Amino acid sequence: MNYLQTGRTYVRVFVEVAMISVIREMIVQPVQVISSPGNEANFSPIHYGLLLAALLVIGIVYKLVSDPKIAQEPTTE
Numbered sequence: 001m002n003y004l005q006t007g008r009t010y011v012r013v014f015v016e017v018a019m020i021s022v023i024r025e026m027i028v029q030p031v032q033v034i035s036s037p038g039n040e041a042n043f044s045p046i047h048y049g050l051l052l053a054a055l056l057v058i059g060i061v062y063k064l065v066s067d068p069k070i071a072q073e074p075t076t077e
Contacts, residue, residue: 018058019062026048029043
């Protein structure tokens, strides 16, 4: 709604969407392995580890973006 009023987008929103997408993939992958008939889909621990690493990086970026000390707009004197 803020975008419609001001025309500005925030990086924090994109980081939140990326975080949600990675978390969704982490939930869906084991469910696909369990529910696949005939073990067509194999669980890949390397892929899952990379998803965990991506989530860690996105979490760090989210913390940096949403930190009020860093995200303050410069004041003009």
